[in-house]
Amino acid sequence: xxxxxxxxxxxxxxxxxxxxxxxMILIRTFEEAILREYHADKSPGFDIGKGLVPGEMHLSAxxxxxxxxxxxxLETGDALTATHRPHHxxxxxxxxxxxxxxxxxxxxSGLGHGRGGHMHLFDPSIHFSCSGxxxxxxxxxLGQAFAFQRAGTNSVAAAVAGEGAANAGPFxxxxxxxxxxxxxxxFVIEDNDWGISVARDASTAVPSNAVRAAGYGMPGxxxxxxxxxxxxxxxxxxxxxxRAGGGxxxxxxxxxxxxxxxxxDAQGYRPELAGVPDKDPIPAYRQQLGDxxxxxxxxxxxxxxxxxxxxxxxxxxxxxxxxxNPAEALKYVFVEGE
Amino acid sequence: MGATSNATAAQTSLPxxxxxxxxxxxxxxxxxxxxxxxxxxxxxxxxxxxxVAAYGGIFSSTTGLLEKFGPDRVIDTPISESAFIGLGIxxxxxxxxxxxxxxxxxxxxxxxxxxxxxxxxxxxxxxGNVRVPMVLMAAVGGGYSDGAQHSQTLWGTFAHLxxxxxxxxxxxxxxxxxxxxxxxxxxxVVYMFHKGVMGLAxxxxxKRSIGAVPExxxxxxxxxxxxxxxxxxxxxxxxxxxxxxxxxxxxKLAGEGxxxxxxxxxxxxxxxxxxxxxxxxxxxxxxVVDEDYESFGLSGEIAATITEHDPTLLRHFSRVCVPxxxxxxxxxxxxxxxxxxxxxxxxxxxxxxx
Numbered sequence: 004x005x006x007x008x009x010x011x012x013x014x015x016x017x018x019x020x021x022x023x024x025x026x027m028i029l030i031r032t033f034e035e036a037i038l039r040e041y042h043a044d045k046s047p048g049f050d051i052g053k054g055l056v057p058g059e060m061h062l063s064a065x066x067x068x069x070x071x072x073x074x075x076x077l078e079t080g081d082a083l084t085a086t087h088r089p090h091h092x093x094x095x096x097x098x099x100x101x102x103x104x105x106x107x108x109x110x111x112s113g114l115g116h117g118r119g120g121h122m123h124l125f126d127p128s129i130h131f132s133c134s135g136x137x138x139x140x141x142x143x144x145l146g147q148a149f150a151f152q153r154a155g156t157n158s159v160a161a162a163v164a165g166e167g168a169a170n171a172g173p174f175x176x177x178x179x180x181x182x183x184x185x186x187x188x189x190f191v192i193e194d195n196d197w198g199i200s201v202a203r204d205a206s207t208a209v210p211s212n213a214v215r216a217a218g219y220g221m222p223g224x225x226x227x228x229x230x231x232x233x234x235x236x237x238x239x240x241x242x243x244x245x246r247a248g249g250g251x252x253x254x255x256x257x258x259x260x261x262x263x264x265x266x267x268d269a270q271g272y273r274p275e276l277a278g279v280p281d282k283d284p285i286p287a288y289r290q291q292l293g294d295x296x297x298x299x300x301x302x303x304x305x306x307x308x309x310x311x312x313x314x315x316x317x318x319x320x321x322x323x324x325x326x327x328n329p330a331e332a333l334k335y336v337f338v339e340g341e
Numbered sequence: 342m343g344a345t346s347n348a349t350a351a352q353t354s355l356p357x358x359x360x361x362x363x364x365x366x367x368x369x370x371x372x373x374x375x376x377x378x379x380x381x382x383x384x385x386x387x388x389x390x391x392x393v394a395a396y397g398g399i400f401s402s403t404t405g406l407l408e409k410f411g412p413d414r415v416i417d418t419p420i421s422e423s424a425f426i427g428l429g430i431x432x433x434x435x436x437x438x439x440x441x442x443x444x445x446x447x448x449x450x451x452x453x454x455x456x457x458x459x460x461x462x463x464x465x466x467x468x469g470n471v472r473v474p475m476v477l478m479a480a481v482g483g484g485y486s487d488g489a490q491h492s493q494t495l496w497g498t499f500a501h502l503x504x505x506x507x508x509x510x511x512x513x514x515x516x517x518x519x520x521x522x523x524x525x526x527x528x529x530v531v532y533m534f535h536k537g538v539m540g541l542a543x544x545x546x547x548k549r550s551i552g553a554v555p556e557x558x559x560x561x562x563x564x565x566x567x568x569x570x571x572x573x574x575x576x577x578x579x580x581x582x583x584x585x586x587x588x589x590x591x592x593k594l595a596g597e598g599x600x601x602x603x604x605x606x607x608x609x610x611x612x613x614x615x616x617x618x619x620x621x622x623x624x625x626x627x628x629v630v631d632e633d634y635e636s637f638g639l640s641g642e643i644a645a646t647i648t649e650h651d652p653t654l655l656r657h658f659s660r661v662c663v664p665x666x667x668x669x670x671x672x673x674x675x676x677x678x679x680x681x682x683x684x685x686x687x688x689x690x691x692x693x694x695x
Contacts, residue, residue, distance in 0.1 A: 048542065050543065051544055052485030052486055052672075053545075057672055058485060058486030058488060059487050059491065109486070109671030109674075115670075117673075118489075118669050118671070119488065119489070120486065120487075120671075122491075123670070135488060136490055137451075168420065170421045172421070172423055172451070198391070198420055199392045199399070200394075200395050201391065201419070206419040267543055271395075272395040326671065327673050329676070329677035330677075332669060332674045333678075336666050336667070
C-alpha cells in the first residue's frame with residue numbers, strides 16, 4: 004500500500020492540479036443537473052418509470068477523483084470501459100456533453116439515439132463503452148488492448164469497475180489473460196465501500212484488492228483517501244508501463260459513493276450515512292489548492308460558472324432534441340443492408 | 342449426498358387453491374409470506390442472493406426475512422452469481438432447500454452454466470439418484486426504461502432447456518401458492534416475478550397487484566393454468582403482467598359485445614397443454630400475449646401445441662410479443678415493442694373478424 008498526497012511526490016504542475024479540479028467540478032455539475040432533472044417530474048410519489056429521465060439512475064458523485072486522475076493520462080485513442088455508473092468516466096474521457104445528455108434523456112440526439120440509456124453509452128470516437136452487467140467491461144478492454152497491440156500502436160485500454168466486480172469471474176479471468184499476453188490494460192477498481200447494500204467487508208475476503216494482482220503476476224496498488232493526486236500518480240505509472248509494453252496493472256482506489264446506489268435508494272442499510280457529505284472530495288481538494296495559494300475564490304467560482312454553462316447547454320440541447328420515432332423501434336438490431 | 346432430509350415437511354399435504362378469503366396483500370408481501378412460512382416450518386430452507394438481507398431484495402421479494410430469521414438464513418452474497426448459485430445447487434443435493442435470488446433474470450448470462458448444465462441436469466444424469474430441491478427466483482420484465490440489460494423476461498429461454506420447472510405468477514394469490522409449491526418441490530424450480538406485478542410503491546401502480554390471499558399455507562400446483570376470465574369469441578393465452586393488460590382489454594371489449602377468454606398459464610414447465618387446447622377448442626381464435634421475444638419461444642410453442650393436437654381447431658392465431666429487438670431505453674421506443682393494451686386490443690379486433 005502507498006499513499007501519495009503531496010506535490011513533492013506527485014510532481015504535478017499547477018496547471019495540472021487546476022485541471023484535475025476543473026474536471027471534477029465539471030463532472031459534479033453534470034451529475035447535479037441530472038439529479039435535478041431526474042427528480043423534477045417523478046412526483047407525486049416516486050415512480051421510477053416517469054419523467055423526462057426515466058429508469059434506473061446511478062450517479063457518480065464522490066467518485067470524481069478516479070475519473071479525473073485516471074483520464075488525465077488517457078489519449079483519445081486509448082480505450083475505456085465503464086460500468087452502470089459511467090458518467091464521470093465518460094466526461095473525463097472527453098465525451099461530448101450534448102451527446103451524453105441526449106442519451107440520458109432518451110433522445111435521437113443521444114449517442115445511441117435513445118436505444119441504450121445511461122448504462123449503455125458507446126462512443127467509438129473516444130473508444131468509450133460501458134455495460135450494465137457487473138464486471139463485464141473487463142473482457143472488452145482486453146480485446147481493445149489486443150487490437151492496439153496487434154496494430155502496433157502504443158494505445159492502452161483502461162477497465163474500471165466497482166469493488167463488487169472484483170468478486171466476479173470475469174475480473175479474475177481477465178487479469179490472468181492480460182498478464183499472460185502482456186496486454187496494455189489498466190484495471191481500476193473503484194472501492195466505494197458498498198455493492199448496493201452489501202458492505203465491502205461482507206463481500207470481499209481481503210482488505211485490499213490490490214493484493215490480488217500478485218496472484219496474476221502484475222503490479223497492484225491501493226490508493227487511500229479518495230485523493231485525486233494519488234490516483235493521478237498511480238495511474239500515470241500504470242499507463243506508462245502499459246504503453247511501454249510492460250503489460251497490465253491493477254489499481255484500487257478507495258473512493259466514495261456520495262449518493263445512493265441509484266436515485267430513490269433510501270440507504271437505510273448505511274450506518275455511516277450522516278457523515279458521508281463531510282467526505283466529499285471536491286471541497287477538500289479545492290481547499291487544498293486554495294491553501295497552497297494556487298486558487299482564489301474567484302478562480303473557483305469561474306470554474307463552476309464555466310461548468311454550469313457547458314452542462315446547462317447540454318441539458319437544454321437534450322430537452323430540445325426530438326424523441327425517437329416509435330416506427331423506428333426495430334432499427335439498429337443489425338447493420339443496415341447486411 | 343442423500344435423499345432430502347426434510348421429506349416429511351415437503352410431503353405434508355397442503356390445501357390446493359383454497360378460497361381466497363378477504364385479506365388483501367400485494368404480490369411482494371404474498372411472496373414474502375410464502376417464504377417466511379416455509380422457513381418457519383423447515384430449517385433447511387434458506388434465502389441467498391445479492392441484497393436480499395438488509396435491503397430486502399431490490400424488488401421486495403425478501404423484505405422482513407432478515408429481521409425474522411437472521412443472517413444465517415437470509416444471506417447476502419458477493420456479486421459472484423456462478424459461485425452462489427452453484428453453492429445453492431450443492432446445498433440442495435445435500436438436502437437443504439435453498440431459495441436463491443438472481444436479482445434480474447437478465448444476469449443469467451454470467452451464471453447460466455450452473456443453472457442449465459448443473460441445476461437442471463443433475464437429477465437426470467444421476468439416473469434419479471440425486472435431487473436438487475432448489476428455487477431460483479428472479480425479477481423479470483420491463484416498462485420503466487431500464488434498458489436492454491435489465492428489462493427482459495427470457496422465460497422462453499429457460500423453458501427451452503429441460504430439467505427445471507418454471508413458474509410465473511401474475512397476482513398475489515398465485516405468488517404465494519406457487520412459491521410454497523416451489524419450495525416444497527423436490528425438483529429445481531425457476532420462479533420468475535414481473536416487477537410490475539409486485540405492487541411496488543416506486544413503480545406504476547396496477548390494481549391487480551393487490552388481491553385476496555389466504556393466511557394459511559396452500560399450494561397452486563405447478564403446471565396448472567387458470568382461466569381467469571371466461572369468454573366465447575377469442576382466447577388470450579398469456580402470463581405475468583400481460584394477464585393484467587389482457588383482462589383490462591377484455592373488460593373494455595365486453596362493453597362492445599366481444600367476449601374474450603383469458604388463460605393465465607402460471608407455469609411454463611410443465612405447460613398445461615390441456616388448458617391451452619381447451620380454450621382453443623372453445624373459441625377457435627387464439628391470441629398469445631407474451632412479453633418475451635417473439636421468435637423461437639412460448640408463442641410458437643402454444644401454436645404447436647394446438648395444431649399438433651388438431652390442426653382444424655383454429656380459425657385464427659396471432660401473437661402480441663416483443664418483436665425480435667432488444668428492449669429499448671427511450672419510453673417511446675420501449676412502449677412500441679412491449680405488448681401493451683393497445684396492441685392487444687388491436688389483435689383482438691382483428692381476430693374476431695376471422
